[in-house]
Amino acid sequence: MNVVIMGCGRVGAQLAALLDEDGHKVAILDVEPYSFRRLPSTFQGAALVGDGTDEDSLKRAGIEEADAFVAVTQGDNRNVMAAQIAKHIFKVPKVVCRIYDPLREEMYHTLGLETISPTTVGARLLRDVIVS
């Protein structure tokens, strides 16, 4: 599978490493080249400096051939915008987007984006650990 990941934070880097290990073709984008230090030295994929809300950067990352796109930068709005570009402009079959704000997540979910809110998921997990 060809996967483009936007945002090389802890989650982005780890996801890239996992997919890479499984033999997928991964391209990861970040505006800050220093972020790529989080990638393991064994990483076989491409690490590109660029903004995932910019169509040209996405094209350089191979979005036109991508089977999946994941937006995991720190900014909810940036993730939402990049995900919509991937879905509506480049017609990427599988698009996932991280949104911290639960209310915003709910709305974009109803608008047809596949979304994950670590806030909701994390709070639930912690509660389950406490009350179990």
Next chain:
Amino acid sequence: MYIIVVGGGKVGYYLSKTLLSEGHEVLILEKDAKKCEAITEELGSVVVRGDGCEARTLADAGTERADMLIAVTNEDEDNLVACQVAKNKFKVPRTIARINNPKNEALFKKLGIDVTVSSTNLILEHIEEEVPTHPLVHLLTLKGGSLEIVEVKIPQNSSVAGKRMKEIDLPPDSVICLMIGKWGAQVPSGDTILEAEAKVIAVTRPEAEEALRAALTGS
């Protein structure tokens, strides 16, 4: 009208000031406490501190009864989200987004934003209007720098206007790829007639640029 302005920077401030003077009810949403304070001092109780992309802030702001939401922050993604939340969650009839990167114009339209305003494009249009004497515009330098794509406007009095493409003498390595005339854009063949006032997109070498301009615009 009740108008919500997202972003209390310079654009948001002056826009709101004008809208208020026209008698509209205006509310500015701004994240920065200092900016909020400054606006309140100048314009009165017309600002609420908060993130205009957050559904809760928008609910408190009475977005449900707003006739229009205008997002004018410096960040295109914030403007997009504010408009989308307003439109989809609060059914605001009209949403307007400021766009900083002109490339986002098509995307925003596609995603349901009613109106987009690109300051970059506005300035460019003005420059083009102000500088009609310069009919050749650089569009792109191709990789390696040996070829470039330019746009040329064919003047009314050009000696080649009305001629067939194959009759026009172009400098070496120069090709007209596209003509945008009265009937829209077309890929010209040798028999296509070059219209006066049309724009053509051509590939050329940087050193032949001046000769190309002369060939197409000379009288």
Next chain:
Amino acid sequence: MEIPKILVPVNGERVDEEVIELACTIAKRRKGKVYVVYVIEVKRALPLDTEIEPETQKGEKVLKRAERIADELDYQVDTDLLQAREVGPALVDEAVERGVDLILMGIGYKKRFGEFNLGSTVPYVLKNAPCRVLLWREPID
């Protein structure tokens, strides 16, 4: 010191009585005037001129009570019911419009998240009112 015009904001709390009495006493001695105002804060979800029945009733009741307190001191106050988005700016605007010389505000000892909290109205008025401001805090009970 000449203090002929005093603005007294009220909101139906216990402290209202004390500040109205105080204002009347000062004004009476100096032949001044007392304006008692009640500000209804209208949420942005509603247009500013919406009539909010329970709030209007409460405001009228509080102002009636203010008039009675003044009556007992043999004094007459002017009362006004206002609607605004925020109390602070509304009070400052009112003070400027009526050209008052003093705003006399009473507050209770309020806690928020376990600590004393002044709220936002008092600091706003202290910072922005062009005239004198006298703050009267109730004793801690």
